[in-house]
Structures are given as C-alpha cells and as structure tokens.
Amino acid sequence: MWRVHPPSPRPNRPNHSARPLQPAPPFNAIAARRLRTALDMGPEHVAYGMRVSFGLPYVTADLVTSWERGTLFPSNAELSALAGVLWCSPGELIGKPRTLRDHRIARGLAPENVARFVGLELPAYLHMEEHGTWRGNNRQSTALAELLDLSLPDYITVTGREPKLAEMLRGAVTTRWQAYVRPVAKAVPLDRRLLEDSLQQLHQDYQGQMVASLSWGAGCAANTAGDAGRDFLDRIVDHFWAAVQDNTE
Template sequence: MAPGHVAYGLAAQYGLRISAETVIAWERGAALPGERELTALAGVLWCAPGELLTAATTLREHRVSRDLTVDDLARQLGMTGSSYLRMEEAGRWRGNEKQSAALCRALGLSAAQFLTAAGRDPELADLLSSAVTTRWQAYVRPVSKIVPMDRARIQEVLEQLHADYQALMVPTLTWSSTGQERSGAPGDAGRAFLSRVVEQFWRTAGV
C-alpha cells in the first residue's frame, strides 16, 4: 500500500491527520508512531501492532507488540496504571522482584530483554566491568539483584568472564615485521572486551 493510501486510511478510518511524508518516515525508521498511531496503522494494514515493530527494546514497544493496554499490563503486575505508565515513560523499571517476574511473563521477556527494557544495561555494564577487573566474587550479589537469573549461574558466568578478561591482559610475545620479538599490548583487547561486556555476559550465560 502506497504511503498516500495509508495516510488516507488513517484519516478516513481513525480520524488521524497524518501526512504521506510521515508515513514514509515511519517506514524508514526515521520517526516512530505513537501508541494510538501504531494501533491505527496496524488496522489500516490489516496486521497486528507487534508485526510493525521489528525489534522491540523498550517497555512500551514490548507492551504494544503484545497488544496490551497500560491498564491491562498494570493489572497483571499488581500495580496501578499510572504507576506503571510513569516507569514506562521514564524508561526505567522500578518494580519489585515479584512484579519483575510478572512483567517477564506478561511480555515474554528473556533476562537480557528485561534488563534492556528496564533501562539497566548501563548499570549492569558498570558492575561487570568492575567484576572482571577486580575481585569478581564481590559482584555476585549486586549482579544478582538486577539480573533475573539463578545466583549460582551468575557466579559461574562472572568467574568465566574474569578469567577471559585477565587472559587478555597478560602480555604476549609476538614477532614484528623485522623478525624481532616485541611485547604485545593487551590494552586495546581489554578495552574492546569491556566495551561489549554486557554482550559477553549474556553469551557466556547462554541467553
């Protein structure tokens, strides 16, 4: 369906005055439709709202992809709609452990998806960076508080990440173009490891 036809359908069926240029921007990912606009767009295109979201990352995107209203989801989490909406709009989940588990069930979130949607990836990155560069044992409990995963498994993953990072930081001997040995610089490899430490964590955990 051409952008102009989509814009016409949005106006005729839902009373939304959306230009064809805006529809094109949605298609290209240069702009995002609001919740009402997304629902209307799905209606015009005869599909589910979730089919229009290529890769949901935020709480709102996950909720809309499941075709849940704010009140519907809040009810499943045991909180008011206004309380949930404040967290969704802030991009920061602050529910308790029970509510977090309910959120993962309602939205079908993996542990990795939950952390991203909850806005806690930066916090996890800081904890993991400290764990691999110092004593990993001291970070089992802090990581366990924000990652919905068995504590014993978290301990195993942190130990492995620490070993992997420390192995990178051991200077190695390499041959230069002149055939002479020179000490390799582990700093670059270490920085690269830390820049993707969250990704390494989930990969090691098998998530």
C-alpha cells in the same frame, strides 16, 4: 515460562496537532514496506485506511512513504493505526525494544492494561515508564515479565538493573570474579553453577585481552589492545549474556 495472551489493543485517535511528548519507539521501516507490498497495497491505500478506519485525517501517501524511507517516524497512535491497516501487531513494525514503553507498545497494550495487570495505579505506572525507573515489587515484576513476554536480559534492562549489573561485572573481570557471584546472583536469577561458569569465562576473556596487550609491548599494537579492553568493558553486559548462552548449551 513467562507467557500470557495480552488484551487486544484499542486504536488511539488523537488529532494531528496533539503529538505525544515522549518519542516513538524504534520504527522498522523495512518491515513496514515489506508488509505493505505483501498485501499488494500502495502507500495511498495505507493512508486511506488510516484516515477512514483510525480517525487520522492528516495521513497522506507521502507521509507513509516518508515512514518507509526512514526520514520520518510514526507516533504511537500512528504506529497502532498503521499496524491495524497492515494486519500485523505493532511489535512487527518496531526494532528491538529496549525500554518498558517500547515493550508495551510492541505488545499493543495500553498503559492502563499493564497497570491493571501488574497491580499498580495508572499514575504510578506512567511515572515509572516515563522515567525508566521500575519500582514494582517481586510479584509485580513477575507479572510484568509475563505480560510483556520478557526474556531474562530484557527483564534486567526494563526493571532498571542493567547499570548496577554492568558495574558488578566490570569489578568481576578486573579483580576476583568469585567475590561477585553472590551480588550478581541477587540481581540476576540464574542457576548458581551457571552463573559461576559464566563469570569465570567473562573474567578469562577480559584478562586474556589484557595479557595480549602486555605481550605486544608499547606502540600502536598495545594502544589497539587497550582500546579493545575498554570496548569490552563498555559492552560488558552483552559479553555476560553471551557467556551465559555459551554455558547453557
């Protein structure tokens, strides 16, 4: 479900002085080095390809080496060009995407491709991407998920529902989880029974930690348990998806 074949990306050709205002997506330096060595290319060969084929005259072997060592990170245009030279997709050169922009770049798509596919004006889409506030309707959200091949957790994150989901999940584990089934269901399109089982498990996991902290009594052990409880709440969304996975199997 939610799979399409995205359009082929077009290499960008900015000059070195025109750096993007937004930060580049997370770069996987180890993958870049591994892909280069698999092609039996040296940094100088990569730099040459980026200069000649992608119009980036400032790229040197030293710059490529800096990317692979993690001391510098390629810009969007540099990432696209590097992927072209290494015969891979941009997604193979970045870490786990988190933002809408990260997912778009991982798919090698230009903003206008995404805007056109989901049915948005380009300025409106760029505003959403820049500010991390997805405002698309249900049809546009579904189209976005299809184009970017988003998993359900990624879909929730990209469309800006994660903070509200985290708030509801904290309420579910600290009070009565049953009261949060309907609100969570509105944010997360899951089977009702699966959602109930996952919330119940999440509640039991958290309450189990709190009971353990009380049984230990005062002192360092109790403080450690309290820290564990706070860490659980801080990572409540991750725990929720793990519970969903457990109850799916």
